[in-house]
Amino acid sequence: MYSIGYDLGSSSIKVAIVEVSTGKKIVSLHEPNGEMEILALKKNWAEQNPELWWKYICNATNRAIKSANIDASKIVNIGISYQMHGLVLLDIDGNALRNCIIWCDSRAVEIGEKAFNDLGKSHCAERLLNSPGNFTASKLKWVKENEPEVYNKIHKFILPGDYIAYKLTGDIVTTKNGLSEGILWDYKNDSIAHKLLDYYEIDKELVPPIVDNFTNQGLVNSNASEKTGLPKGIPVTYRSGDQPNNAMSLxxxxxxxxxxxxxxxxxxxxxxxxxxxxxxxxxxxxxxxxxxxxxxxxxxxxxxxxxxxxxxxxxxxxxxxxxxxxxxxxxxxxxxxxxxxxxxxxxxxxxxxxxxxxxxxxxxxxxxxxxxxxxxxxxxxxxxxxxxxxxxxxxxxxxxxxxxxxxxxxxxxxxxxxxxxxxxxxxxxxxxxxxxxxxxxxxxxxxxxxxxxxxxxxxxxxxxxxxxxxxxxxxxxxxxxxxxxxxxxxxxxx
The missing domain is CATH 3.30.420.40 (ATPase, nucleotide binding domain)
Structure with missing residues (x-):
């Protein structure tokens, strides 16, 4: 039996297949051959098209299965690692409303700094363990202020890894760890950061349901199975931002x-x-x-x-x-x-x-x-x-x-x-x-x-x-x- 893992970076999609019983690597490769495009429409901006991620996931998965020379039906589960702090916006039909604002985009720095000053260092340190900074929550506030026509169509906002899991399963969910990396988690209350969302005037209904890191997070659907070559019905059982995942890998x-x-x-x-x-x-x-x-x-x-x-x-x-x-x-x-x-x-x-x-x-x-x-x-x-x-x-x-x-x-x-x-x-x-x-x-x-x-x-x-x-x-x-x-x-x- 085998497991497949994805690592969604800003330069490429990495895919690996390992043997379940030993953890031995069977194959590891990446897509595309060069580097993925990062769009810089303005100074200090950085965006990527989520649909391109999905295209490369599909290409890389098919290549990996073929290269490993294994029976795809013996792949039993999926793990996902991804570039942190990105903002993907989905409409009611599950379509991306705009490009993802990725981790190295700096447009929301001033928004985060103002929130830090207004909410106070003690609140941010005790509850968020961070300044709101230039992270996912602040990027979402930027969209609300600068692209209200986009904001008003949002059904859910998610992180890059949540998007890959959604494309595989059709389920829109996130994790506590993912929300923490977006500065959207209140550690003291062990809950969504309600005060920050209220301050940013962000509707809490836009936050997806929360699942654990290590659990059944959804099953591969027919469409994803057809495009990737993965067996229908196998679960996504792990997801994490790239740096926590890198630490765990070490x-x-x-x-x-x-x-x-x-x-x-x-x-x-x-x-x-x-x-x-x-x-x-x-x-x-x-x-x-x-x-x-x-x-x-x-x-x-x-x-x-x-x-x-x-x-x-x-x-x-x-x-x-x-x-x-x-x-x-x-x-x-x-x-x-x-x-x-x-x-x-x-x-x-x-x-x-x-x-x-x-x-x-x-x-x-x-x-x-x-x-x-x-x-x-x-x-x-x-x-x-x-x-x-x-x-x-x-x-x-x-x-x-x-x-x-x-x-x-x-x-x-x-x-x-x-x-x-x-x-x-x-x-x-x-x-x-x-x-x-x-x-x-x-x-x-x-x-x-x-x-x-x-x-x-x-x-x-x-x-x-x-x-x-x-x-x-x-x-x-x-x-x-x-x-x-x-x-x-x-x-x-x-």
Missing amino acids: NVFRPGEVAATGGTSGVVYAVTDNLEPKEVSRVNHFAHVNSTENELVVGRLLNINGAGIQYKWLRNHSVENSYENMNRKASKISTGSDGVVVIPFGNGAERMLDNRNIGTHFCNLNLNLHNNGHLYRAALEGIAFSFVYGMEILKNDKTVINVIRAGNDNLFRSEIFANTVATLIGHEIEIYNTTGAIGAARAANLSDGNFDAFGQSITKNDHVMTYIPLKNNEPYKDAYLNWKRELENILKHK
């Missing part, structure tokens, strides 16, 4: 355990049971996958927009044709890049910088001394330093960090990046060979709630290597302080 369930992601954006996701955060704007808090009414477990998430996209930009605008070539040149440059500093925040507003948009900066270039190898190393170091800077914010808010785990992909394949982070924070970084889609497929079978056994299997089967902090850390400390001085100088004058 066996991160307990306070002190941290999951890190170094893709287009960077994420540090620390599990905690501390429900009294001081940082509610620069750091965000979402119900973790194993959180229950009796035992709240929260993922404390620090996001860095300007991470892998900075290194990708350099690749796309240099003579190198691969990250491997860039890494090789960077490795020939000494720690600290001979004074070159890259401030990698060129991908929109940065939450950990109080939603300021300071852009990318290349500092201290000497045209007679430095070459492209210096730029490559300084970029890797600059991204690593931004992770360290973020972890300092987490630690100052009494976040316990005992171990860091990351997937064997993207930035963590770079020894310069991973060694820099490990050495400066003084913690080992464990690397695992898994993906969000594989994790979602495995989680589809977690209905028994045995997270310990689930995690032990990951540790046993998926561990690749561990980066250990380097003993000679002085060059790294000096380079970080130099980078930090440049950042603080930019922040002072921006």
Whole structure:
């Protein structure tokens, strides 16, 4: 028997099929071959067409079944992971009313900041564990204010993963975890955030019914079966936002355990049971996958927009044709890049910088001394330093960090990046060979709630290597302080 998992990102749809009894990966692939289009109709906007997601889901599912060379009737359940904070609006017939406003769209920043000031920090910290910020609730308020003709047609608003589940089953439902990531959950009352919805003048009837993360959330209908090749009647048994799902995929369930992601954006996701955060704007808090009414477990998430996209930009605008070539040149440059500093925040507003948009900066270039190898190393170091800077914010808010785990992909394949982070924070970084889609497929079978056994299997089967902090850390400390001085100088004058 097999499970299938989906990971809906902003660049592609990943699909994985795993064996139920062992969790072994049978096949993993993605759609499309290139990257999905992100529409930027205005400055700081970012949208995607949900129908394209469904098209790629169907294509990828058919390809995966064929590539795995299995009997599709032996696929027994489905897990879904998805890009967080997006806003999908459905009419009474279940059609999307507009493009999804996705996670990296910044149009609702001012709406969220005003709500934070009007509702008060104490209310937001005690009940929402977050500032309303630029999240789903604030995006919905933006639609109400700027597109009333669309708002008036809304039957339900949902998150991106809810949309995929809806297309598979025909059932419009969401999860408590999903609502928490949209800043739509009141932790103190363990209910929908009524006060925030009242403040935004949003009709509570627009909130979908709520289901648990690990339960039967609907059955594949005839239309979806025909288009995907999946058996009719199998259940969706798991859904989660991509960062909680990534943490779960890395066996991160307990306070002190941290999951890190170094893709287009960077994420540090620390599990905690501390429900009294001081940082509610620069750091965000979402119900973790194993959180229950009796035992709240929260993922404390620090996001860095300007991470892998900075290194990708350099690749796309240099003579190198691969990250491997860039890494090789960077490795020939000494720690600290001979004074070159890259401030990698060129991908929109940065939450950990109080939603300021300071852009990318290349500092201290000497045209007679430095070459492209210096730029490559300084970029890797600059991204690593931004992770360290973020972890300092987490630690100052009494976040316990005992171990860091990351997937064997993207930035963590770079020894310069991973060694820099490990050495400066003084913690080992464990690397695992898994993906969000594989994790979602495995989680589809977690209905028994045995997270310990689930995690032990990951540790046993998926561990690749561990980066250990380097003993000679002085060059790294000096380079970080130099980078930090440049950042603080930019922040002072921006």
